[in-house]
Amino acid sequence: MVKLTLRDKETAQEAVRRFxxxxxxxxxxKEMRIREFYEKPSAxxxxxxxxxQRRNRRERLLSSRA
Incomplete structure (x- = not known):
């Protein structure tokens, strides 16, 4: 949970920006976007x-160049 306490002399716009x-x-x-629609477990x-696979491919490319 995110908690925000207002600072002294802080405007509402600044507080919203910090929030x-x-x-x-x-x-x-990010989690809200993921949970917005149901996704089948197989998906x-x-x-x-x-x-x-992408991560492994990227690591192989980087390690072969070094």
Whole structure:
């Protein structure tokens, strides 16, 4: 949970801006986007597998150049 305490002489706009940054850093927005629609477990596994393949491919390319 994100908590925001107002500082002395802080305007509402500054507080909202700080709140948005806190929410962004905490990963709440990302999680909300993921949970917005139901995703079948098979689709989740497929995305994870593709992400791992891309990561491995990138690591192989970087290690072969070094």
């Amino acid at each position: 948005r940054k806190l929410v962004e850093r905490s990963g709440i927005k 989740t596994k497929r995305r994870a597998k593709l992400r791992a």
